[in-house]
Amino acid sequence: MAKVALVLSGGGAKGAFQFMAEKYAREVKGYQWDIIAGVSVGALNGSMLAMGKYRELQEIWETISNDKVYTGKMNFWSIVKMVFGAKSIYDNEPLWKIIDREFEPNKVKADLRIGVVSLQTGGYTIFRPDGPDFKKAVLASTVMPVIWSPVNFPPHQGMVDGGLRNISPLGDVLDANPDEVVIINCSPREPSKRDKPFKNVLDIGKRSLDIALNEIFVTDVREFIRINRNVQEAEAASLTLHNEKGKPFKYYSYKIIEPDQPLGDTLDFSRETIQKSMKAGWEKAKEVLE
Secondary structure, eight states, rough: OOOEEEEEEEOOOHHHHHHHHHHHHHTTTTOOOOOEEEEEHHHHHHHHHTTTHHHHHHHHHHHOGGGGOBBOOSSHHHHHHTTTTTOOOBBBHHHHHHHHOOOOOGOOOEEEEEEEEEEOOOOOOEEESSSHHHHHHHHHHHHOBTTTTTEEETTTEEEETHHHHHSSSSSSHHHHOOOOOEESSSSSSSOOOSSSSSHHHHHHHHHHHHHHHHHHHHHHHHHHHOOOOOHHHHHHTTTTOOOOSSSSOOOOOEEEEEOOSSSOOOTTOOOOHHHHHHHHHHHHHHHHHO
């Protein structure tokens, strides 16, 4: 049987798009995932999928709200607290409770890989579910710097969103030599235009992060497609291309599912926004996979 890899990007509340796109791929088209790699909200979705907790994941997205993910407000006092040493604007304790409650290592069936970045070293680390601090790694991968505090679990310090280095963790699955790769991104390929004025420094920060992460994704996917095309052309000419370590490049069948339009604010877990993203995910997966 073909080995299939699922790659899940970051995007906060936009993970609702990802949830429904995957649901369509699995329930309607019959996809089964041998390898799952995720960062940020993709780490949460990916962990639930690797355990086969489809019903529980659906319940999370159908009932999610801001207060089930984080507490706190962006106001004068939150700025004062940061001036005097606070490491974040919001508290993500509600999200941690979901992760702590739902993750059961013995139920993981797929080859699961979660990406996290260390603010201390700048390094990108892949965590797997057989490690002792995997729950903390999943939490860390969802942490947007300044929005939430970095996660520490010795020897790892200052761990945050893996999307800072790898917004769509393609490289995390290719070493397993899948035959097909399905990438579900939470944002359009081109950054959205913004007409509204910025309300505060948080608004500016989120916008800046969205633009930076979008560029990382576009660069990674462009390189993947370029190499894939070159490998295909070389094979047609009975040639074999090798990487810098001498390993032959392989051609991967792939699908990219991503929204056509922006899905809203990363921290907007309102029912209206979530339902809009879920509908878009289902429709886009149907369009791409049909």
